[in-house]
Amino acid sequence: MDESSYQNNFKQGLRDGVPIGLGYLSVSFTFGMMAVAAGMPALCAILISMTTLTSAGQFAGLSMIVASAGYLEIALTQLVINIRYSLMSLSLSQKLDRKLKTLPWLGISFGITDEIFAVASTKSGRVGSKYMTGLIAVPYIGWALGTALGALAGSFLPAMVQSALGIAIYGMFIAIIVPAAKKSFPVFLVTAVAVILSCLFRFVPGLNQVSGGFVIIICSVAAAGIGSLCFPKKEELL
Amino acid sequence: MNIPTSQLVLSVAIMAVVTYLTRSLPLTLFRREIKNPYIRAFLEYIPYAVLGAMTLPDIFFSTSSIWSALAGLTVAMILSYREKSLLTVAVAACAVVFVAERFL
Incomplete structure (x- = not known):
């Protein structure tokens, strides 16, 4: 340097x-x-x-x-x-x-x-x-x-x-996700998997007994885990 | 919101301490850069996964009706695809919900 x-x-x-x-x-x-x-x-x-x-x-x-x-x-x-x-x-x-x-x-x-x-x-x-x-x-x-x-x-x-x-916070989240997902297919895939999982946890009987905070943790760790296995980052990350 | 002040303060303290530890602890624990491509990828993807899981399906229950929320979601998606700022997208979504709820 x-x-x-x-x-x-x-x-x-x-x-x-x-x-x-x-x-x-x-x-x-x-x-x-x-x-x-x-x-x-x-x-x-x-x-x-x-x-x-x-x-x-x-x-x-x-x-x-x-x-x-x-x-x-x-x-x-x-x-x-x-x-x-x-x-x-x-x-x-x-x-x-x-x-x-x-x-x-x-x-x-x-x-x-x-x-x-x-x-x-x-x-x-x-x-x-x-x-x-x-x-x-x-x-x-x-x-x-x-x-x-x-x-x-x-x-x-x-x-x-x-x-x-009430919708403002979600508007902001979307404004963070969409441009990133547009530029990077892995980010798109990871977000899609997280969304699908989170919907399953909301609507499938049994799964919907898990409390909100843990649902977010389970969904995001699973989605990012799948993403990192499919698309590891070898080059400079940040 | 009926939450005792003590619970409020403790919750805020937990947020502050955990967030600070994510920033300060790694350097104290490891002195080397993370090279593992899987961990690097995981750390890059996780914020988007969290935000995605928090947004859907919750956004549909954030307003008075699913239909006004759907209108807000649609507008937010279009504007953010055009890379408008966070504030613009959030305000536009609110405005659309506000208008939609007058007509629904």
Whole structure:
């Protein structure tokens, strides 16, 4: 790796974080709005955003908490959805300043998201902790602020608008899945298998006794397992 | 939603801790990059599998009627196929449901 292009400027990190922060503002606005529409206190929604900082995981967590799901189900679902961060974390560790100590790493690792990872790992050369702190700061603030604004807006919406918001979360999920499935046949296949399994668990007598959180875990692990056996990834993944 | 504050706080804490561990623990446990193509593929596919399993069939029960949900799903599929942003797709789906429920 090119040691001469070492990037460790806090301000440069802040600048690179602005587009991510703006994107997060709108997604977390939706999260805040939906959380309040589902009956969650606004403060709780903001607390989730400030402590978890992940989109799919938070939306899944929201629907599970509202359904009064068990702690083990919540923990396992978060693990399954967010396990991809482990891969990013490993990959990013090769990219960071070699002299980085454990303590700053533990701070930086809190801020690994799909987008922050993408920006940091496409920088040329190594990146340092100051740059990473700047890069994480703006999206973090955007994520928390958007949640607060969304929760506030959601509190003032009339009931008939709120009932239409129930579909928002699924609209977002579809917007994540479809473009990826369009570009990659394995992703299409994996998603299709997961959907078929999840429908079976919903409608087939006997299978429909399994609780929601576990259904998601079983379906997704089976579908991704089948996908990885059929289409292993030999080339660079991320 | 009638959930005791203690349960709410504990649920949020579990989400935060588990998510943080997925980000921080791997580096502490393994210092090498994952090379196994099956594990790499599995980790790449899993988010889409989770989202797929969460979306269907649940989306059909997310509104007042299956038909308004079907209308929302159709519009969301078309817009996301055209690679519109997350917010655009979500808002359009809501708008279609809102309109559909006025007529159904």
